[in-house]
Amino acid sequence: xxxxxxxxxxxxxxxxxxxxxxxxxxxxxxxxxxxxxxxxxxxxxxxxxxxxxxxxxxxxxxxxxxxxxxxxxxxxxxxxxxxxxxxxxxxxxxxxxxxxxxxxxxxxxxxxxxxxxxxxxxxxxxxxxxxxxxxxxxxxxxxxxxxxxxxxxxxxxxxxxxxxxxxxxxxxxxxxxxxxxxxxxxxxxxxxxxxxxxxxxxxxxxxxxxxxxxxxxxxxxxxxxxxxxxxxxxxxxxxxxxxxxxxxxxxxxxxxxxxxxxxxxxxxxxxxx
Numbered sequence: 302x303x304x305x306x307x308x309x310x311x312x313x314x315x316x317x318x319x320x321x322x323x324x325x326x327x328x329x330x331x332x333x334x335x336x337x338x339x340x341x342x343x344x345x346x347x348x349x350x351x352x353x354x355x356x357x358x359x360x361x362x363x364x365x366x367x368x369x370x371x372x373x374x375x376x377x378x379x380x381x382x383x384x385x386x387x388x389x390x391x392x393x394x395x396x397x398x399x400x401x402x403x404x405x406x407x408x409x410x411x412x413x414x415x416x417x418x419x420x421x422x423x424x425x426x427x428x429x430x431x432x433x434x435x436x437x438x439x440x441x442x443x444x445x446x447x448x449x450x451x452x453x454x455x456x457x458x459x460x461x462x463x464x465x466x467x468x469x470x471x472x473x474x475x476x477x478x479x480x481x482x483x484x485x486x487x488x489x490x491x492x493x494x495x496x497x498x499x500x501x502x503x504x505x506x507x508x509x510x511x512x513x514x515x516x517x518x519x520x521x522x523x524x525x526x527x528x529x530x531x532x533x534x535x536x537x538x539x540x541x542x543x544x545x546x547x548x549x550x551x552x553x554x555x556x557x558x559x560x561x562x563x564x565x566x567x568x569x570x571x572x573x574x
Contacts, residue, residue, distance in 0.1 A: 302385040305565040308492020341366040436473040458485040469557040516548040
């Protein structure tokens with residue numbers, strides 16, 4: 302029932318109706334020979350015509366919006382495991398998540414396409430920022446450009462000047478930007494989510510700030526270099542911590558998580574040792 306799993310199973314279906322909900326237009330039941338699509342009369346025709354589920358593998362079971370949830374009856378017919386919290390459904394959320402950790406070639410291409418598209422939007426927005434703009438104005442511009450390309454922002458952070466050093470998650474405010482600003486987004490299309498951070502600075506950069514920028518780049522390079530198929534996440538994490546020590550910031554990693562696996566969730570899990 303979770304939007305992330307439905308997007309994965311259908312190759313990118315947009316299941317979300319309410320932006321903040323984890324569930325949407327349909328539920329799926331995967332059997333050995335077919336996939337049952339549970340929905341109501343409000344959504345059925347649109348999903349068939351616009352979301353690519355008009356294939357023989359998908360068998361629609363449609364009820365009226367005012368009738369009892371179809372899943373109630375099917376729970377009695379099948380022994381089910383899933384990602385939703387029904388009393389008689391075995392919770393297999395963690396097992397299901399692991400099935401989508403390795404992306405297929407077509408998913409990787411969609412992911413790369415989304416990364417390129419989102420990066421261009423971020424670059425355009427950041428290059429247009431002027432001293433005196435407010436953080437919320439930047440957030441609004443980025444949001445508009447993402448939505449105009451059917452890219453759903455799960456998160457937008459904008460923090461400027463002293464707020465960058467005070468808070469790890471600077472939610473945008475009406476504060477005017479003076480010297481520098483950080484812009485962050487986690488953005489979804491095809492069910493896949495990319496995560497980007499950009500910095501903008503006006504005028505000459507102070508040496509202290511440049512030193513911090515170089516330090517961040519070294520930590521980033523360590524995580525990227527060590528992220529390879531077959532390598533344990535715990536080992537990658539430890540290499541990153543070691544790099545923090547090498548650049549004279551040994552405890553800095555404790556102030557914010559160091560990321561984790563991404564794909565159909567902003568984070569499938571947070572990396573630890």
